[in-house]
Amino acid sequence: MxxxxxxxxxxxxxxxxxxxxxxxxxxxxxxxxxxxxxxxxxxxxxxxxxxxxxxxxxxxxxxxxxxxxxxxxxxxxxxxxxxxxxxxxxxxxxxxxxxxxxxxxxxxxxxxxxxxxxxxxxxxxxxxxxxxxxxxxxxxxxxxxxxxxxxxxxxxxxxxxxxxxxxxxxxxxxxxxxxxxxxxxxxxxxxxxxxxxxxxxxxxxxxxPMLKKSDGEIDFRKSAREVADLIRGMNPWPGAFAFLHTPEGPQRVKLHLARAHSAATNGADTGAAPGEVIRADEQGLHIACGQGYIECLTLQAPGKRALPVSDFLNGFDLQTDHHFLLPDERSD
Structure with missing residues (x-):
């Protein structure tokens, strides 16, 4: 015993x-x-x-x-x-x-x-x-x-x-x-x-290393896979973000979840520059990357809560001629 x-x-x-x-x-x-x-x-x-x-x-x-x-x-x-x-x-x-x-x-x-x-x-x-x-x-x-x-x-x-x-x-x-x-x-x-x-x-x-808020800034020149991984890895803190170019000035948008696509929209090459919005409609929000594009799933507008992409687009004016700034394209 x-x-x-x-x-x-x-x-x-x-x-x-x-x-x-x-x-x-x-x-x-x-x-x-x-x-x-x-x-x-x-x-x-x-x-x-x-x-x-x-x-x-x-x-x-x-x-x-x-x-x-x-x-x-x-x-x-x-x-x-x-x-x-x-x-x-x-x-x-x-x-x-x-x-x-x-x-x-x-x-x-x-x-x-x-x-x-x-x-x-x-x-x-x-x-x-x-x-x-x-x-x-x-x-x-x-x-x-x-x-x-x-x-x-x-x-x-x-x-x-x-x-x-x-x-x-x-x-x-x-x-x-x-x-x-x-x-x-x-x-x-x-x-x-x-x-x-x-x-x-x-x-x-x-x-x-310990995370800093600046680690969450997205550089769309990277591949879609790298961008999607950054977005997921920074969720919930410090959060991934990018600045949308608007006539009123850059608007900070948080991206909470995205899926990477190596092929371009509808099987054709987008020809879009990194950061360019290539789709913003009922079928989704796609942003061009250095290789491929990301399909955004959850986003957050300035001063708002995080929303699924369809709800985000209903309340945020985003069109296919808009683009997100690269980190070295903006001045703080």
Missing amino acids: TAARSPLRIVYMGTPDFAVPALQKLIESPDEVVGVVTNPDRPSGRGKKLTPPPVKVAAEAAGIEVYQPEKLRGPEVLEHLRAWNPDVIVVAAYGQILRNDVLLLPRYGCINIHASLLPAYRGAAPINWAIVRGEAESGVTIMQMERGLDTGPMLLKRKTPIEELDTAQDLHDRLAEMGAELIEDVMRLIHLDSLNPIVQDDAQSSYA
């Missing part, structure tokens, strides 16, 4: 929505989440109301103590963590770098849920850049943390295809659930003393 296992004492570090499913999975597990570390409440929305991070909301709903240091510096932070006596610290999109003394505190170290197939897309925005750069698949890697940026040994990995119309939000939600399932598996392997860490191949690594 196998002896009952002693619950692991888990400290969980995370901040945004991505980190919530894994926290909930650990709360429901036989192990014990003894404390949660998350970023401080921040002003949010038009009213700039002080808003708690999603992880804080989930932790407090479960009656778990929450600690919100501004920075992971100072002896008081380490003392707070040490008082919880963790066997393992689980980290998911926490948003701060862990000091070496924190990494060494638990007997099983710190374990990170990373939203890419490491060593690809180390860094802050792996979901977005995997879509923008046209990857066919993504996934989640559970890794043992060390001082380098997402460089630690890999413990478990699982893949998922990136579908043609997946946005960053779609992939985010899928990977968050996948990460929750994998961290549960890792906890089980810790109990069985069956972890098999695999060292990353640094030669195969790539970087996913």
Whole structure:
């Protein structure tokens, strides 16, 4: 007869929505989440109301103590963590770098849920850049943390295809659930003393830098595939955008979803310049790219909400002689 296992004492570090499913999975597990570390409440929305991070909301709903240091510096932070006596610290999109003394505190170290197939897309925005750069698949890697940026040994990995119309939000939600399932598996392997860490191949690594608002500007000189990937990868934040040339001046239009077409409209070459509107009618909105064209599916006019293309065209004067400016055609 196998002896009952002693619950692991888990400290969980995370901040945004991505980190919530894994926290909930650990709360429901036989192990014990003894404390949660998350970023401080921040002003949010038009009213700039002080808003708690999603992880804080989930932790407090479960009656778990929450600690919100501004920075992971100072002896008081380490003392707070040490008082919880963790066997393992689980980290998911926490948003701060862990000091070496924190990494060494638990007997099983710190374990990170990373939203890419490491060593690809180390860094802050792996979901977005995997879509923008046209990857066919993504996934989640559970890794043992060390001082380098997402460089630690890999413990478990699982893949998922990136579908043609997946946005960053779609992939985010899928990977968050996948990460929750994998961290549960890792906890089980810790109990069985069956972890098999695999060292990353640094030669195969790539970087996913933090997103800036300017990353969302569309350059229609790129191929239709590249433009559609950018639009999907920037949805919901920072959002892909282009400026429509009008007599009144450039109008900023957000593009939320588009499908790439390598062939021109109706099987013939458009002969259109990149950024030119080649169709704007009941059959759709098509914009010429350096190669092929995009079929716009969801757009947002200035000061309006996002709409399906048919509703957008009903309320926005867009014709086939209009064109969107290239980034170097406008002056800010």
